[in-house]
Amino acid sequence: MHRSAYTHVPFCRHRCGYCDFTLVAGRDDLAGRYLTALDQELNRVAPPTPGGRVELDTLFLGGGTPTRLDGPQLDRLFDALFRRYRLAEGAEVTVEANPSDITPDLVGRLADAGVNRVSLGVQSFDAAALTTLERDHAPTDIPRVLETVRRRIDNVSLDLIYAVPGQDLRSWEATLDAALALEPSHLSTYGLTFEKGTAFWSRRRRGELITPPEESERAMYAAAMDRPAAAGFHQYELSSHARPGRECRHNRAYWCGDDFEAFGPGAANLIDGVRRTNHRGVLGWLKRVEAGESSWVEEERLAPEDRARELVMLNLRRTEGVEREDFQQRTGFAIEGLLLGDLEEQESLGFVTRDDAGVRLTREGRFVADGVMAAFL
């Protein structure tokens, strides 16, 4: 039985140039239909009766921008969820939030609904970088925003982006330091990627956006690991840093290979080894659900070996890597038996290390994790 659930809220004021997520910008008028459809989709988990409720350890509202919904709409959303789900003792409930949406009223409403973790899309403390990224807040807004959130919810994570065109190592270090100075409980540090179909993709092709050189990106990633560590954070995943006990349990479920449910357009779940993905268009998803059809448009059942290899890819993101016993239990494969020579090769290149506990990326391996993972797939 799944103990984690994700809900995708596909609304934004504006689609930022780098973003390829499922969302609609400037179509808040669809929120009502979305909430009705979501309620419908949730029926597949359990009928909305108090007795049939499924217990969750983690619940995550992502987007898009969940805080784009207004108060009553948020209430409807939580109502729909909690008519199917109940929270286990100490459960983690995260909401992604855009800093400019934060008001005392919103925070109060979230806290009242049970939200105990907020992930803030801060992205940068460099005004120029924020402009490039097309964000609608200023660096100076953040201390006040954080203070507002913390009045009710103390577990706050900040999302930061590096390797923004025009950004140098100094600017990134300054962003990291500014973020750490605010003493969040968690940091996510993401290297900017250029995805096909985004405005950034075409702008880079036209030469309007120039990515920092590889060496510079490497230095930024190194800073992303070292600065939080120096401030008492523990890196538990390639891009995630937490104060002790503040790791994001929901995201860890993905990397551990646990089952999870997922709702809303473009969301993908994993139940009993089968991954099913919802229609990626907001309107497409709406229409399917409204017509009483399944919102799933893709189903992936991997062969046991492929599943095991995929789990290697996910596990390696974690600092503890692939844990021998856990891996064998989940997949039926011994890690060494599965990866044979590839493991030795990556080890000899200095990218992974092995011991009784399992297989992990080395620090050097983190810099080139994609190549290491590809070797194991």
Next chain:
Amino acid sequence: MDPRFIRNFSIVAHIDHGKSTLADQLLLKTGAITEREFKEQLLDDLDVEKERGITVKARTVALRYKHTDGETYELNLIDTPGHVDFHYEVSRSLAACEGALLLVDAFQGVQAQTVANAYAAIEQDLEIIPVVNKIDLPVTRIDDVLEEVETVLGLDPYGAVRVSAKKGLNIEDCLAAIVERIPAPQGAPDAPLRALVFDSKYDSYKGVFTYVRLKEGTVKKGDTIRFMRGGSDHDVIEIGQFAPLRKECKSLGPGQVGYILTGIKELDQVTIGDTVTHAGRPAAEALPGYQKPKQMVFCGMYPIDGRDFEKLRDEMQKLALNDSSFSYAPETSDALGFGFRCGFLGMLHMEIVQQRLESEQDVDLIQTAPNVTYEIEERSGDVYKIDNPQDVPDAGVIEEFREPIARVNFILSKDHIGPIMQLCADRRGEYKNTEYLGPDRAQLTYELPLAEIVYDMYDKLKSVTSGYGTMDYEVIGFKAADLVKMDIMVKGERVDALATIVHKSNADNRGRQLCKRLKKEISKHQFEIPIQAAIGGRIIARETISAFRKNVTAKCYGGDISRKRKLLQKQKEGKKRMRSFGSVEIPQKAFLSVLSTDED
């Protein structure tokens, strides 16, 4: 048919001077095709030819033409290829003719292949009719062009026919000139049969079409014929001509051009240049034949997937059937596994073959850099030819290392002489002669090592002369040179398929260029890859492909997992299309990069 009413001719021209269009017009004007059937480049029936707008394989068409003298003539148009690589095919087509139309562009004038083709026709003692084409162009220089015809080729310009093949202007004059000026073939119909085999073609229904030009005697259906050199006898099942569609006829007499079907299924049973005679009444002497075409360019072709070896062999066999100038022999490379060493007339020929192999069969190929044939004389006195750099023996045993030398004619404007002379000097050329074609144009003659021209001389010439210069070459022999084998090491391992033969004076330079080029072609790996060029044991150049320094996807959450996995798998798949050497994947393009002489 009375030979008096037969004319056999070819059209020769520089590429793009309108040969195919004129041929189509002749077909149209003589009613061989209707306006409706008239389509461009009718004679070029191979796809590859259409794509490249050139004729590769000779074809022949019999036309009926009613002359103003009231008589009907049979005009046999024997098509010739227009590219320098196919010189051999040109001469063998010309051997079946008494005359040739020398087609010259009214603006571009005499070009290198005009000269080469005209000389080939003169050598065969053909009547040459100069034809100036494209007289409808807004800007022409007809008078200058005619002067070039006179001064360069020594032909009488006064009888030149002026046409526009595109517009169909003065085509009648052309036909009249063919009848009036090209001599009728000679030969007695009752003499012992002698027919020259000038081409053959395989057809999956009918077997092998043997194209013949009768010199003497008559051949009929039901006759038993003999190939005088091949020594085999066959019954004639069918004879006929192409007009342009296949048309059976009762007999072929002296001077006529047509085909013979005998039920032969294998193309190699018919030798181009052989003489056909009657088994019962053989001629005393065979006609002078052809020399075997000389393959001057060789390369290795390997299936990327070793399992495709047999498939590739079958395909090469089929190709060789229809193209006697292509050769192949199995070879093995440490780096590439099992493949073939293939021989070609030139670079264009090589490209065409490769294109056919890839399009007709679903075989992905790795092609090694082409090289020319070399001649080695060992200290022991042994002399032999090699067509693969890997076969170069130890420097210690070589008495003399010889390379093929070509005489190259350039035709270009005066202003381009300097740059081309520089280019030739850079390539170890030996200056021979300059001849002015007119006040502004000149013919420049050099002797150059073939290896220095086959790869990219043509492209260089085009770029130096903004497209206006032309060239033609002919291999004239072998000459000793200071040559060495250059090895390439990738991550410490010698990759045999990347070895090349270079001139010592140029080795350091080529080594550096090649290492740089390979650095560009080989993508980054998880580790550093040194690339070295070496002569004997001495490293002469080195580049390093740095390892990935940062290659990590920042985000991977629930909805990203599948996509991310597929993306990484795809990267891995992509590598399967390459060959790995040790742990380095080398893409196909890298093997050809050996050729490039660009400085970048």
